[in-house]
Every structure is written in structure tokens, then in C-alpha cells.
Amino acid sequence: MxxxxxxxxxxxxxxxxxxxxxxxxxxxxxxxxxxxxxxxxxxxxxxxxxxxxxxxxxxxxxxxxxxxxxxxxxxxxxxxxxxxxxxxxxxxxxxxxxxxxxxxxxxxxxxxxxxxxxxxxxxxxxxxxxxxxxxxxxxxxxxxxxxxxxxxxxxxxxxxxxxxxxxxDQKKYDLAFPYLNQAQNIIENHPGEVSIIAINDIKYLFGKYYAHKNNYEKANKLFDEVIQLAEEKEIYSILSNTYKAKSDTFEEMGHKDSAFYTVKKHLYYRDHLLDEEKLRQIETAKVNYSLNEFKREIENSKKEEEYLAKIERGNLIIIISSISLVLLVGSVFFFYLGYRSKQKLNVTLQQKNKELVEAKLEAEKLTNVKSQFISTVSHELRTPLYGVVGITTLLLEDNDILAKHKKLLNSLKFSGDYLLDLINKVLKISKIESNKEELAKTPTNLALLSQNLLHSFEYQAKNKNNKLVLDIQKELPEVVNIDSLKLSEILINLIGNSSKFTENGTIWLRVKVKSIEKDTTIIRYEVEDSGVGIPDDKKEFVFEKFSQVGREVNKSEGTGLGLSIVKNLLDIMGSQIHLDSKEGRGTKFYFDLELEVIDENDNNQLDIDNTNTAQSYRRILVAEDNKINQIVTKNLLNLIGYDCIIVENGFNALQMVKKEDFDLILMDLNMPYLNGIEATKRIREFDQETPIIALTASELSEVKGECLAIGMNDIINKPLNKNDLRNIITKNLQY
The missing domain is CATH 1.25.40.10 (Tetratricopeptide repeat domain)
Structure with missing residues (x-):
């Protein structure tokens, strides 16, 4: 509702x-x-x-x-x-x-x-x-x-x-915005003709709009103005709504204590508005109104009977009046029984509603505990994995390593990557279930994105003797507005699923244009393989969490989470996944997306390639307390052409920045003496220019808002890989 x-x-x-x-x-x-x-x-x-x-x-x-x-x-x-x-x-x-x-x-x-x-x-x-x-x-x-x-x-x-x-209410904020502006114009042009409550409502709606646009400061300022007036006037409905919106905003900002306080205020005013007594009273009033409606019908009926009585004399009047009286008494008795029944039913419903509210609160509490547990465990797992995957990658870069050792290292890296993929997928499922996934649309070249994604599976395809085919219609717009990260996750899971169940075959990635207009287009993505296919009795289960359809046939490894993530991400993007498969004859997954077409002549944000990347000498400060992580990060930076100085905590990082100049700072968040957050705050007191990139093993969505708010420029997850590290450094050194 x-x-x-x-x-x-x-x-x-x-x-x-x-x-x-x-x-x-x-x-x-x-x-x-x-x-x-x-x-x-x-x-x-x-x-x-x-x-x-x-x-x-x-x-x-x-x-x-x-x-x-x-x-x-x-x-x-x-x-x-x-x-x-x-x-x-x-x-x-x-x-x-x-x-x-x-x-x-x-x-x-x-x-x-x-x-x-x-x-x-x-x-x-x-x-x-x-x-x-x-x-x-x-x-x-x-x-x-x-x-x-x-x-x-x-x-x-x-x-x-x-x-x-x-x-x-339907979260269509861009459609709402023009009407809010019209309402604001009416207030400005007719200030004496619009009620204070209407002005308050507009502030509330603009607050919701700016919260959606991540302008939390402006949103909270508007919410506070609404609350001040509503508390003076004791308008409980506005107070309930506004405290709920303010709680959601604090939740997005990561301010848990403030979110908890404001949601308590929301529940207080909501309960004040809809308490049991008011619900009981409304049932009583319904019956009173129904009885009055019935009496009016009886009165109209009696007038007609009196007219007939003049024609059929007095005896008929007595008979009709008696019948009318009996009907009236019977009807009143019927309504009385109905009223008693409604009272009993209302008490039962109120008790059930109370139980449902308690169950909902308990479920939300358990979900938050689960999410916190998963986030904590993932951080503890990612930190040692950073060392395992990072050192293995560095050793594989050594051309002098023996072939037999390289084979073992490849196995070790595969195991590390597999474990990291499992952690990330469990985190993704937890994040989706906690309703923390939101769309972040950016101008994107779909052709280039699709090509790069398919290329990333070349090694895996070669090992299974599979052929990868990219088929893109020439009518595809060059640039569209889309959450490219979520689209990448969807395609990676679908292509990975096809690769898992296909050997000596072909995997197709197709991008089709179903329709195109001036500003919008409908794109169909298809991922098809010539693999083992899916039995008819298994199709309804493939999108369930931890499902392992076909595992007993080909012993394929996997978490059983990939297709579940695909289904949930497409739900968030307003689409749904479809399946066409026959056992022994391959599988095709496909989905449609309605996207905004971007005029590439007006788009200055899309950097399709990194041809402008400067390769000049750069000096980077790394703040990292873990010895293994220090070694891995230093070697990765050397591989991609950067020199670095490493310090073990935020305090030492602060002192180094005061004494020397650096082109960029890589700042771990969790360090002794002075953590990355506090160190960044102090650096920004005297240095506003040097880019600072946060390093963290935590889930990005939980810390990104706070990092950007204190003056960090970007954030990257551990364990790092060479390409991601190069890209994020290049991006922040271009400014």
C-alpha cells in the first residue's frame, strides 16, 4: 500500500x-x-x-x-x-x-x-x-x-x-517531479490561497524525491521542516509518513542509530493513528449507517402503501402496516446479529494483525542479524583470500617458474577464485533479500560491454573446447542508460552457467533490438548453448537458490546461486528471465530490457576505451596493516607501472602526506592506531586535491556512502586484481 x-x-x-x-x-x-x-x-x-x-x-x-x-x-x-x-x-x-x-x-x-x-x-x-x-x-x-x-x-x-x-508511492520519481514543480508554482503564484498543510505535503514529497536522488542533506532538511509543523498541529498521518521516510534515508546513509530512532517515532504515530478503539468505532458506525439507509427505504415503501390504502380501504392498510412492521423488526434483528458477528470477527482480526506485526518485526530483526553476520564473515574470509589470490597471481606472472609449479599454482588460483565467487554470490543473495540493491544507471556501450564479457570466458571455453559466438544486430543504439554492473552480473552468471554444462560445443551471446524509438529501445539478450539441456521436470527449480540441476549427470561444480541471482536482479530491473531447453539439445535463456537511448553527441561521460591513460611516472602511498597484503599490493602496483611507499596505519599515512607529495593514496579502512576513515578526515583538513581510494574487504554498499561523504574519491574491494586496480587508479588520476 x-x-x-x-x-x-x-x-x-x-x-x-x-x-x-x-x-x-x-x-x-x-x-x-x-x-x-x-x-x-x-x-x-x-x-x-x-x-x-x-x-x-x-x-x-x-x-x-x-x-x-x-x-x-x-x-x-x-x-x-x-x-x-x-x-x-x-x-x-x-x-x-x-x-x-x-x-x-x-x-x-x-x-x-x-x-x-x-x-x-x-x-x-x-x-x-x-x-x-x-x-x-x-x-x-x-x-x-x-x-x-x-x-x-x-x-x-x-x-x-x-x-x-x-x-x-509507486517510486516513479522522475514522473512525479514535473507535477511537484507545478504544485510549487501554484504556491508561489497564489500564496494566500493554498493551505499550510498542502505546502507541508509538497515539502514531504520533494524530500522523498531528493532522498531517491541521494541528496540526503536536502531531503532531511525538508523532512525536518515538515515534522516541525506537523508536531505543532498534531497531524499524525504526516508525522508517521515523514518519520518513516527519514528513517529510510538514515538507513541509506548508514546511520543505524538515527534510523532506529526515527522508525520508532514512525511506529508511535502510526499506532496513534490506527489504534484498536478507532477500528472498533468504525464498525459501529457502519451498522448505524446501514440501519438508517434501511429505515429510509421503509419510509419510501410506507408512502407508497398509504397511497394504495386510500384505494383499498382501511383493512389493507392494517395488513400492509403489519407486514412492514414485521419486516422492520426482522431486519433490525438481522442487523443486530450481523453487528455482533462483526464485533467478534473484528476482535479476531485485530489479534491476528497484532501477531502478524510481531512476526514481521521478528523476521526483519532476523534478516538484519543474518546480513550483519554474512557481512562480518565475508570480511574475515576476503582478507586472507586477498593474500592467497594475490600471491598466486604474482607468481604466475613470473616467466621463469617451472611448468609443474605453474600447473599447481593454476589449481590454487582456481580454488581461490572459486571460493571468492562463492562468498560474493552469498553476499549478493543476502543483499537482495535485505532490499539493499538499487539501480545505478550510467551511459553504457552495450556492444563493447558484451564483447568484453564474452572475451573474459575465452580461457574457460578453451579448456572445454567450446566456441564463443557474439551476435549483435547493427540497429543496436551505440549508447544506452543502464545499470551496467547489474547487467554484467546477469550475463556473467548466464554465460558461466552455459560454460559449466557445455563441452565440445558452442555458446552464443545475442543482442537483439525488438523495437526502437527516438528516446527508448527494447533490447533482448539471449544466452544459448549446445550443452546437456535441462529435463522438463527440473525446469521449474533452476531459479531456486542452491539448486543443482544436472549435477548428478556431469559432476559440474557450482553453488546453485547464479540463476537465482539472475532472476532477482532482473526483477529489480523490471524484467524477467525466460527459459527454453530440451534435454540433450541445449539451453537458451533470454530476457528483455526497456532502456533509454543516449545521444552520443551530448554524452561526455562515456569513456569507451582507456586510450587517454597516462603512463608517466606516478607515486602512490599505500596504507595497509596486513604484511601479506602489503606485499601483494606493492607487486601489483609495480606490475602496472606505479611506484609506491607503504605505511602500516592511518597515523603514519597522515604524517607521510604532511611531509611528502603523492599522486594518489590507497587507504585501507581497518587499521590500528588510526583507521582509514579518521585518517582521511584529517588529511582532508589540509589536502583537498590528492585522490584517496578506499581498500576494504567489507561489502561495498555498507561503507561506500560513509567513505564518499568524508572526502574519499572511490572505493575498491579486496582481494584486488591487476585489471581492476589499474582501471580505478587510471580513472582517478585523469582528473
Whole structure:
């Protein structure tokens, strides 16, 4: 469910249920009209105070009296208030009913503004309640089209803001942004005609937008402004939403304590808004309204019976009245039984909801513990692996090594790489399950990316006597906007899977263009092999974690995590993986991606090759406390053409930078005396220019935000390999 939208029935409510006061009425019924206005005022007052039971009672009285007087204006306003109250407790079925009733009577009165706000109610039902974005936008756009014909531009505020809010709820922030700007323009051009609550809501939505864009400072500043006003006015829905958004922002920044504090505030205000008493009261009010509706039907029926009685004389009147009375008593008894049943069911549901909330909190706690455990263990495993893989790589670079030793070293490196791949895949699954994976799109040359990925499997293909074939359609755009890292992970897992189950065969990587327009294209990736294929009874399991389909046939090694990672990453990218395979005749995996096409003439960010890499003499400072890691890093730097000086902790690194000039610093994060974070902070006090790259065995997503925030330029995972180290140094020395 999307965020609870207070704008729909607070800002718009001020106008929607206040209109129509000037409709002409006969002076003889002024007293009755005063009663209608009194009922409506009381309902608004209690609704604003979140006293739902009392607000509903007065709204029902308004509707009852409006029916007696046949006053369509107050019928509309009463049903609008009913919808407002049902929205508070998320009873969207009843909200929809009363929203439609409000729209019906608004159209009868031909009041344009009433129609605008009734359509907003129904848009809110489908946005917040049924999560049907297309239908909600349809209602909001219809409301906006009518409002744009009015002279008062401020009347456009509710539909514009609701469209923006609907897109924010669905995390379509770029679609929401133009509507938020329109709403902001209305505030600037009509400052006296827009409510304080509407202004607060816009700040909240802009905060969500900037949080999504990783501008956390601006987002938190807006959230704090929203909270200050909402606490003064005791607007619990806004407080609940804003504290939840602020908690999510702190979580992204890695500020665990602040995230925990703000989520507690969110839960406090949410519980305040939706406590058990309010839910019990709403059930009571539903029954009261149903009984009044039934009594009105009986009254209409009695009028018809009285007319017939004049024709069929007194005996018929007695018979019909008796039947009517019996029906009324029976109906009341029926509603009473229904009410008792609903009460019992409501108590049961509340208990189940409480158990579900407790189970959810426990599950989230266990997930966090698991993620923390995996992250810690991975760090401890990666550190010694850095030495194993690094030293093995350096020895293999030695041309004088004996052939028999080279064979053993290749086996050792394979085992180290395999273990590292296992650690990385378990981390990836844990990260996806913790919902910490996010898209980071960059301009990318798909042809070059695909070519490089396939080339990386040449050694493995040669060992199995496989042929690698790259097939790219010439219509493929040169540059698209995509998360190239996630695409690479997907293709590496798929090509690796094909390589594992194929010998003396062919592996194809195809990139097809399904459709292309000016700014978007739909690309299909296919990875096909001529390997052993997948039996029909195994196909539904291949995307499950730790599945080992076919292992008993060809004894292939693997974790059984690769295809599960592919499926989850494609879910994040808005796509899904498809499988076409026959046992003994090969396998084909394919998926489609809708991508933004980048005009290469306007793109200055894409560096397709490294032809500009400077090979001039460079001096690098390495801060690393582990002796083996020092040896590996020094030799890797020498291999790629750089000289280095090594220090054992952050304090020594700080002293060296004060005394000598370096072109770049490689800074380990976990060191004695002074760690990499603190050392970087002190260096940045007097040196803002020298690039600093963090070295870490931790999961990058857990430390990257903090590293960049304190002034580091980049971050790389241990264990290092020669190519990654060369690329990241070259990248940071180009500036």
C-alpha cells in the first residue's frame, strides 16, 4: 500500500465540504439548514481531531436530514465526510462507495469544484487502497481537466499534487517531479490561497524525491521542516509518513542509530493513528449507517402503501402496516446479529494483525542479524583470500617458474577464485533479500560491454573446447542508460552457467533490438548453448537458490546461486528471465530490457576505451596493516607501472602526506592506531586535491556512502586484481 495521503482529505476538504453554502433555499427552512450546517461543522471538527466515531455520527445525521429535505448539496458533503473518515482507517471499500455517492450528488448540483474533489477521492481509493496506478491517474487527470477550466488556479492544487503523490508511492520519481514543480508554482503564484498543510505535503514529497536522488542533506532538511509543523498541529498521518521516510534515508546513509530512532517515532504515530478503539468505532458506525439507509427505504415503501390504502380501504392498510412492521423488526434483528458477528470477527482480526506485526518485526530483526553476520564473515574470509589470490597471481606472472609449479599454482588460483565467487554470490543473495540493491544507471556501450564479457570466458571455453559466438544486430543504439554492473552480473552468471554444462560445443551471446524509438529501445539478450539441456521436470527449480540441476549427470561444480541471482536482479530491473531447453539439445535463456537511448553527441561521460591513460611516472602511498597484503599490493602496483611507499596505519599515512607529495593514496579502512576513515578526515583538513581510494574487504554498499561523504574519491574491494586496480587508479588520476 502507498503512503497515507493526507492531502486528499485535509487540504481539499477545506474547500470540498465548505462549498455550496450560497445555494438558494426557502426562508422557511432556514432553521433546518442551520441544523445541516451544524452537523457538518461538528463532523469536520471531530474529523480534524481524529475522533472518527463522532465525526461519522454527525456525517450520518447530515445525510439523513439532507434526504428528508432532498438537499443534494448536503448529501454530497455528508458522503464526502464519510469517505474522509473511512480513508483514515484504510477502509477503502467503504471509501469507494461514499466517494461514488459524493460524485453522484456533486453532478446533480452541477457544482464544478465539488466534482473536482469527488474525483480526487476516487483517485485516492485506487492509488492508496487498490494500488491501481493507471485507474487512479485516470480519475486525477479527469479532475485536473475540469479544474483547469476554472478561473481560480489554486483549485488545480489537489489533482496535481495527488498525481505527483501517486507516482511517488509507486517510486516513479522522475514522473512525479514535473507535477511537484507545478504544485510549487501554484504556491508561489497564489500564496494566500493554498493551505499550510498542502505546502507541508509538497515539502514531504520533494524530500522523498531528493532522498531517491541521494541528496540526503536536502531531503532531511525538508523532512525536518515538515515534522516541525506537523508536531505543532498534531497531524499524525504526516508525522508517521515523514518519520518513516527519514528513517529510510538514515538507513541509506548508514546511520543505524538515527534510523532506529526515527522508525520508532514512525511506529508511535502510526499506532496513534490506527489504534484498536478507532477500528472498533468504525464498525459501529457502519451498522448505524446501514440501519438508517434501511429505515429510509421503509419510509419510501410506507408512502407508497398509504397511497394504495386510500384505494383499498382501511383493512389493507392494517395488513400492509403489519407486514412492514414485521419486516422492520426482522431486519433490525438481522442487523443486530450481523453487528455482533462483526464485533467478534473484528476482535479476531485485530489479534491476528497484532501477531502478524510481531512476526514481521521478528523476521526483519532476523534478516538484519543474518546480513550483519554474512557481512562480518565475508570480511574475515576476503582478507586472507586477498593474500592467497594475490600471491598466486604474482607468481604466475613470473616467466621463469617451472611448468609443474605453474600447473599447481593454476589449481590454487582456481580454488581461490572459486571460493571468492562463492562468498560474493552469498553476499549478493543476502543483499537482495535485505532490499539493499538499487539501480545505478550510467551511459553504457552495450556492444563493447558484451564483447568484453564474452572475451573474459575465452580461457574457460578453451579448456572445454567450446566456441564463443557474439551476435549483435547493427540497429543496436551505440549508447544506452543502464545499470551496467547489474547487467554484467546477469550475463556473467548466464554465460558461466552455459560454460559449466557445455563441452565440445558452442555458446552464443545475442543482442537483439525488438523495437526502437527516438528516446527508448527494447533490447533482448539471449544466452544459448549446445550443452546437456535441462529435463522438463527440473525446469521449474533452476531459479531456486542452491539448486543443482544436472549435477548428478556431469559432476559440474557450482553453488546453485547464479540463476537465482539472475532472476532477482532482473526483477529489480523490471524484467524477467525466460527459459527454453530440451534435454540433450541445449539451453537458451533470454530476457528483455526497456532502456533509454543516449545521444552520443551530448554524452561526455562515456569513456569507451582507456586510450587517454597516462603512463608517466606516478607515486602512490599505500596504507595497509596486513604484511601479506602489503606485499601483494606493492607487486601489483609495480606490475602496472606505479611506484609506491607503504605505511602500516592511518597515523603514519597522515604524517607521510604532511611531509611528502603523492599522486594518489590507497587507504585501507581497518587499521590500528588510526583507521582509514579518521585518517582521511584529517588529511582532508589540509589536502583537498590528492585522490584517496578506499581498500576494504567489507561489502561495498555498507561503507561506500560513509567513505564518499568524508572526502574519499572511490572505493575498491579486496582481494584486488591487476585489471581492476589499474582501471580505478587510471580513472582517478585523469582528473
Amino acid at each position: 502507498g503512503s497515507f495521503r493526507i492531502i486528499l482529505l485535509t487540504y481539499s476538504l477545506l474547500v470540498a465540504i465548505g462549498i455550496g453554502d450560497t445555494y438558494g433555499q426557502d426562508k422557511a427552512v432556514n432553521t433546518v439548514n442551520d441544523s445541516l450546517q451544524h452537523f457538518m461543522s461538528e463532523s469536520k471538527k471531530f474529523r480534524a481531531a481524529f475522533k472518527i466515531r463522532k465525526s461519522l455520527d454527525y456525517a450520518i445525521r447530515t445525510i439523513d436530514l439532507a434526504h428528508q429535505l432532498n438537499n443534494d448539496n448536503y448529501k454530497y458533503r455528508g458522503h464526502y465526510m464519510m469517505a474522509s473518515n473511512y480513508q483514515v482507517v484504510h477502509d477503502f471499500k467503504n471509501m469507494e462507495f461514499h466517494g461514488n455517492e459524493a460524485l453522484k450528488y456533486a453532478r446533480k448540483t452541477k457544482d464544478t469544484i465539488a466534482i473536482v474533489y469527488s474525483l480526487n477521492v476516487l483517485g485516492g481509493v485506487y492509488s492508496d487502497g487498490y494500488e491501481d496506478l493507471a485507474k487512479s491517474i485516470k480519475y486525477f487527470n479527469e479532475s485536473l481537466a475540469i479544474a483547469e477550466k476554472l478561473k481560480d488556479q489554486s483549485k488545480k492544487m489537489a489533482p496535481i499534487l495527488n498525481i505527483g503523490w501517486a507516482y511517488v
